[in-house]
Amino acid sequence: MGKWQTKEQLKNLLCDLVAIPSVTGSQAEIEFPKYVQRQLNTLPYFQQHPDHLELCPTEDGRESVMALVKQTEDVRKTVILVSHFDVVDVEDYGTWKESAFDVDGITNLFYEAKEDLSEELIKEMESSEWLFGRGTMDMKCGLALHMSMIEQATEGVFDGNLLLLTVPDEEVNSVGMRSAVPALLAFAKKYQLEYRAVLNSESMFTRFPGDENKYIYTGTIGKVLPGFLCYGDETHVGEPFLGLNANFMASKITCEMELNTTFCEVVGGEATPPPTNLIQKGLKKDYSVQIPHRAVTLFNLFVLEKKMDDLVHSLLKTAEKVATDIKQTYEIQAKNYVKYEPYTPQSVDVRVLTYQDLLHYAVETHGQPHVEQLEKRILEQKGSDLDERDVTIELVDELSILCKELAPMIVLFFAPPYYPAICSRNHPLIQQVTEEMIQHAKETHHISLQKINYFGGISDLSYVGLQYPIESLQPFVTNMPMWEKGYSVPLQELEQFNIPVINLGSVGKDAHQRTERLDLKYTAEILTELLPTCIHKLLEEV
Incomplete structure (x- = not known):
């Protein structure tokens, strides 16, 4: 047999x-x-x-x-x-995790604990022969x-x-x-x-x-992991209009991207789920009364047949819209506050870049050897304390710090993994x-x-x-900091x-x-x- x-x-x-x-x-x-x-x-x-x-x-x-x-x-x-x-x-x-890999044991636990399960699950369990377990x-x-x-x-x-x-x-x-x-x-x-x-x-x-x-x-289905590095302008919390809070910038992007159905793709009557946030955090390492002026936000984005240049174009358009929204919000609140403090700054402009743009500027300004040394130092941390997402964020962040004269800015990049x-x-x-x-x-x-x-x-x-063709992926690979550098x-x-x-x-x-x-x-x-x-x-x- x-x-x-x-x-x-x-x-x-x-x-x-x-x-x-x-x-x-x-x-x-x-x-x-x-x-x-x-x-x-x-x-x-x-x-x-x-x-x-x-x-x-x-x-x-x-x-x-x-x-x-x-x-x-x-x-x-x-x-x-x-x-x-x-x-x-x-x-x-x-409390059942010790039994998660014991199929018979965890299955018995579920069948013995029916009173704690939903009616839908109980009905399903009675309809066939189910095996539980990770x-x-x-x-x-x-x-x-x-x-x-x-x-x-x-x-x-x-x-x-x-x-x-x-x-x-x-x-x-x-x-x-x-x-x-x-x-x-x-x-x-x-x-x-x-x-x-x-x-x-x-x-x-x-x-x-x-x-x-x-x-x-x-x-x-395919998947990319686009990220936005937000670099604002540092200031004391008592003078917030003298700077720009990066957490505020990142939150505006998240509000614009989260569940945004314009990113849904439909092929043959099948639609991709909308994007959703996977990582969002400020990059300020210690507490102080300085506002956080660097933050990052990353999204799960499914794709079917959309080409990379179209996808990058849509993401940049989103970042540009957010940059305009930030400028408008800042100006409205500044005008409201000026009656209390007449010397309040009235405007802020946010630049939108791709990682490729940022990298090109860094090399032109500081030289290829300096940029390569920066990359080498960060890439050596991979696997010890940082995974591929962490390393990617660190690469973009350090490059942004090197080019901070471009701030305030939003930098579009991609992190691993990539699923075509x-x-x-x-x-x-x-x-x-x-x-x-x-x-x-x-x-x-x-x-x-x-x-x-x-x-x-x-x-x-x-x-x-x-x-x-491979060439069509250029807008993607040139904006992934870890491409052929560990991923x-x-x-x-x-x-x-x-x-x-x-x-x-x-x-x-x-x-x-x-x-x-x-x-x-x-x-x-x-x-x-x-x-x-x-x-x-x-x-x-x-």
């Missing part, structure tokens, strides 16, 4: 995978791929072909797992199965299913090759997937592979409260397979499977190709890779919440038939 083919076997594998607390950045995340490697090594195929199972190092000491099952030497067509094994932390579990939905279920498919491939079930790739760090910076792309290209050359498609199995995301629909995705939007809705193979899977699900399982162009949860499918995306390799994508996963709920859970019944009784059917279709000629 095999190791991972029955419902009980799959559940046991999932429980074993979840039991390893592979929180992003933890020691368990480093150990996890070795466990997967050991499990796959128990299959006779990999004992006979040990070179087909590799640990692929990332740039920071972590590892991905690559496992190739090749039918015969002359078979080239290959489907890549992509998953990630890192998970978010478990602080949200509160990583059950996002996304160790997907990995368990892929290992099951690999086992089937070793038994010659598929008319083509399967390549399993499971990576770390999807939840933070996607170091795993970004490092894996060059390795996938090398694997293709080494074993003469023709990649047909990348199949991800992230669990479905509900689109609205009470959503019971089932989905198949032909792409994944990917969509294969117009690719002939994906179009055909999607239509056939929808029909198959209806006829075989009486399920209405709906096609969605973009998977709404950020995923590693972002790193399998590029929508537009980058392998653009050349992505342009070369460019494989169509599809996502078919299980039913899960509440990713990144303490009620994260997986519908085991759907997974073991339906998806275990849909997934191999989808692989068969991806390997067929169009």
